[in-house]
Amino acid sequence: xxxxxxxxxxxxxxxxxxxxxxxxxxxxxxxxxxxxxxxxxxxxxxxxxxxxxxxxxxxxxxxxxxxxxxxxxxxxxxxxxxxxxxxxxxxxxxxxxxxxxxxxxxxxxxxxxxxxxxxxxxxxxxxxxxxxxxxxxxxxxxxxxxxxxxxxxxxxxxxxxxxxxxxxxxxxxxxxxxxxxxxxxxxxxxxxxxxxxxxxxxxxxxxxxxxxxxxxxxxxxxxxxxxxxxxxxxxxxxxxxxxxxxxxxxxxxxxxxxxxxxxxxxxxxxxxxxxxxxxxxxxxxxxxxxxxxxxxxxxxxxxxxxxxxxxxxxxxxxxxxxxxxxxxxxxxxxxxxxxxxxxxxxxxxxxxxxxxxxxxxxxxxxxxxxxxxxxxxxxxxxxxxxxxxxxxxxxxxxxxxxxxxxxxxxxxxxxxxxxxxxxxxxxxxxxxxxxxxxxxxxxxxxxxxxxxxxxxxxxxxxxxxxxxxxxxxxxxxxxxxxx
Numbered sequence: 001x002x003x004x005x006x007x008x009x010x011x012x013x014x015x016x017x018x019x020x021x022x023x024x025x026x027x028x029x030x031x032x033x034x035x036x037x038x039x040x041x042x043x044x045x046x047x048x049x050x051x052x053x054x055x056x057x058x059x060x061x062x063x064x065x066x067x068x069x070x071x072x073x074x075x076x077x078x079x080x081x082x083x084x085x086x087x088x089x090x091x092x093x094x095x096x097x098x099x100x101x102x103x104x105x106x107x108x109x110x111x112x113x114x115x116x117x118x119x120x121x122x123x124x125x126x127x128x129x130x131x132x133x134x135x136x137x138x139x140x141x142x143x144x145x146x147x148x149x150x151x152x153x154x155x156x157x158x159x160x161x162x163x164x165x166x167x168x169x170x171x172x173x174x175x176x177x178x179x180x181x182x183x184x185x186x187x188x189x190x191x192x193x194x195x196x197x198x199x200x201x202x203x204x205x206x207x208x209x210x211x212x213x214x215x216x217x218x219x220x221x222x223x224x225x226x227x228x229x230x231x232x233x234x235x236x237x238x239x240x241x242x243x244x245x246x247x248x249x250x251x252x253x254x255x256x257x258x259x260x261x262x263x264x265x266x267x268x269x270x271x272x273x274x275x276x277x278x279x280x281x282x283x284x285x286x287x288x289x290x291x292x293x294x295x296x297x298x299x300x301x302x303x304x305x306x307x308x309x310x311x312x313x314x315x316x317x318x319x320x321x322x323x324x325x326x327x328x329x330x331x332x333x334x335x336x337x338x339x340x341x342x343x344x345x346x347x348x349x350x351x352x353x354x355x356x357x358x359x360x361x362x363x364x365x366x367x368x369x370x371x372x373x374x375x376x377x378x379x380x381x382x383x384x385x386x387x388x389x390x391x392x393x394x395x396x397x398x399x400x401x402x403x404x405x406x407x408x409x410x411x412x413x414x415x416x417x418x419x420x421x422x423x424x425x426x427x428x429x430x431x432x433x434x435x436x437x438x439x440x441x442x443x444x445x446x447x448x449x450x451x452x453x454x455x456x457x458x459x460x461x462x463x464x465x466x467x468x469x470x471x472x473x474x475x476x477x478x479x480x481x482x483x
Contacts, residue, residue, distance in 0.1 A: 010041065014050040021057035029054045030063075042070070049077045056085030076110050084116040090439050092120035092353065093360055096129060111142055115151040122158030124353035125437040125464050126360045130155045134168075146172065150179045157186025159435055160462035160469055177203075177211050184217040189469045191224035191479055210242060216249055223257040224468055224479065231257045248274070252282040259289025264298060280309045280316075287316065291323045299323045303336075312345040352416035354436040356427045363423070366414035372423060379422045380413045387452045395445040417446045417463055425457060437464040451475050 001008065008016075013036055020029035033042075033051060041047045048071045055064035068074070068082050079102040086095035099117045102109065109117075114137055121130035134152060142148045149172040156165035169175070169183045180203040187196035200218055203210065215238040222231035235254055238244045251274045258267035267286050271278045283305045290299030299320060306316035317340035324333035352363045361370065370376060384394075394409045412418075417438050424434035442450075442465040454461050455475030463470045471478035 008035075008039070010044055010046050013041065013047050017047075017050040017054040021054040024058050026055075026058040026060055029058055043072050045071065045073055045075060045078070049075075049081060052078060052081045052085070056081060056088065059089070061085050061089045061091065074107070076107055076113065079107055080110065080113040080116060083113060083120075087116050087120045087123070090123070090351070092124045092126070093362055095120040096126075096360065099133075109136075109140075111145045111147045114142060114148050118148075118151040118155040122155040123437060123464075124355070124360055125159050125435040125462065126353065126355040127156070127159040127161055127435060128355050128358040129360060130159065132358065143171075144173050146174055146176055146179060150176075150182045153179065153182040153186065157182065157189065158437075158464055158469070160190070160464065160471060162186055162190065162192075175206065175208075177208055177214065180208060181213045181217060184214065185220070188217045188221035188224065190471065191221065191468070193221040193225045193227055193230065196221040197230075210238075210244075212238075212244055212247060212250070215242075215244065216253060219250060219253040219257065223253055223260055226257075226261045228257060228261050228263065248276055248279055248282070251276075252279070252285060255282050256285040256289075259286050260292070262289075262293055264289055264293060264295055268298065278305070280306050280313055283309070284313075284315060284319070287319045287323075291319055291326065294323070294326060296323055296327050296329070307343070311343045314340065314345040314347045317343075317345055318347065348440060350416045350438065350440050352420040352436055352438045354420040354424050354434065356424060361420070361423060363416045363419040365416055366411070367416070367419055370419075370423065372426065375426045376419055376422045377413070379426050380418060383422070383449075383453060383456070384409070384413065386456055387449060390452050390456065392449060392452050395448070412445050415443060415446050417442055417465075418449065421450060421453060421461060421463075424461075425453075425459070431458065433460040433462065435462045435464075439466060441465050441467050442470060447477065447481075451477055 001012070013032065016032055017029065020032060036042055036047060036051070048067055051067045052064045055061070055067065064082060064085050068078060071078060079098065083095050083098050083102075086092070086098065095117055099109070099113070102113070114133065117133060118130060121127070121133065137143050137148055137152070149168060152168045153165045156162070156168060165183065165186050169179065172179055180199060184196050184199040184203075187193075187199060196218060200210065200214065203214070215234055218234045219231055222228075222234065231254065235246065235250065238250070239246060251270060255267045255270050258264070258270060264286070267289060271282050271286060283302045287299055287302035287306065290296075290302060303316050303320040306313050317336050321333045321336040321340075324330070324336060350365050353360055355361070363370065367373070394412050417436060420436035421434060424436065428434065442463055447470070450461055450463065450470075450472050452475060453459070454472035461472040463472070468479060
């Protein structure tokens with residue numbers, strides 16, 4: 001086009017920026033951005049919105065924010081695109097701040113804006129913020145919108161408030177597959193296969209045909225409860241009765257189901273027998289099962305496959321190292337740690353969030369920046385002493401650094417979910433249900449500790465991790481240690 005001397009216009013640039021975003025080609029996107037400046041179109045609202053979207057999809061949220069800040073005028077698309085970007089990049093606090101600023105500047109949110117910010121609330125277990133946004137949705141008359149309604153159901157479910165999720169769901173005038181999927185997914189994440197199955201049946205009574213997502217939710221529900229026979233039935237039902245071709249996600253979920261139940265041979269056979277090459281998530285599910293059941297040899301096979309697919313997959317090194325530690329093979333664990341460092345496979349930083357008095361508080365590992373850090377760590381020290389009296393043994397073997405036993409115990413106290421829970425304990429009245437979320441899987445030590453804390457403090461504690469919902473009460477967890 002340019003070789004023929006035709007000058008690109010706003011539509012041209014929007015199309016080519018969309019292409020850059022779909023390919024996640026930041027370098028080419030930046031080149032186009034430079035060309036846009038030369039053409040004097042950097043202040044054009046439509047082009048600016050396309051640039052924000054491109055940088056978001058290329059995982060360059062800082063550059064997206066720079067474009068946003070430099071726009072002389074912004075519309076609801078500008079705000080919504082950046083809010084959605086923050087949510088995708090696990091920057092929920094920034095998404096909430098931008099949402100509030102958007103309204104302060106007089107921009108009315110649309111259904112897409114509400115759907116994104118509700119997702120942020122769900123990921124941070126910020127049910128108080130979610131309720132405030134719910135009230136705004138009612139004021140704006142968007143409560144009957146199927147996109148917003150489904151997002152509300154998902155938000156409440158992710159926060160462990162399944163009663164409120166069901167209330168919103170039941171009031172939706174028009175339910176589609178997304179709405180049913182959100183409700184079914186909430187039950188599945190809590191491992192309540194009975195209610196997930198009831199949803200599955202009710203959906204069909206309403207005349208809606210189950211789709212790929214519906215069956216994925218049912219497989220997840222079966223996996224979280226170790227219901228192998230039911231999982232097989234749904235997998236067979238999907239293919240034979242509904243003619244739905246299983247995707248790699250369905251096969252991976254079956255691998256997870258077999259692995260959690262200790263059927264490691266069947267899980268590995270499923271992986272190797274899929275009609276498509278296994279992905280890193282599938283091998284990761286089996287590697288997690290190998291850790292649970294102490295299968296060192298099979299675990300090493302999974303590890304080798306994972307690093308072939310992605311040499312920088314930090315989770316592979318961490319899981320394999322933990323398998324060796326559990327097997328008292330410390331030297332092998334150390335070698336895996338050295339391999340991780342030489343490959344540049346840096347661990348994803350752990351982050352946790354909790355909400356107190358409608359304000360969301362974020363924590364990182366060993367966080368000392370919170371204004372109430374002294375109280376938080378004092379509470380953790382007190383709890384550590386009380387938990388040991390209840391039989392708690394800190395899993396110091398999870399800390400691979402060459403530290404003393406005491407220093408390793410202190411390191412475990414700095415885990416993000418423990419910090420979030422301790423902050424909730426010192427900041428809320430006795431008996432209050434605590435909610436927290438974590439961007440990674442909850443660690444074994446924190447899971448064991450939180451069970452005992454729920455009993456000692458007589459609190460219900462709900463933690464949403466990257467894989468499921470954990471509801472701790474009276475010394476037990478809803479996952480029945482099946483995670």
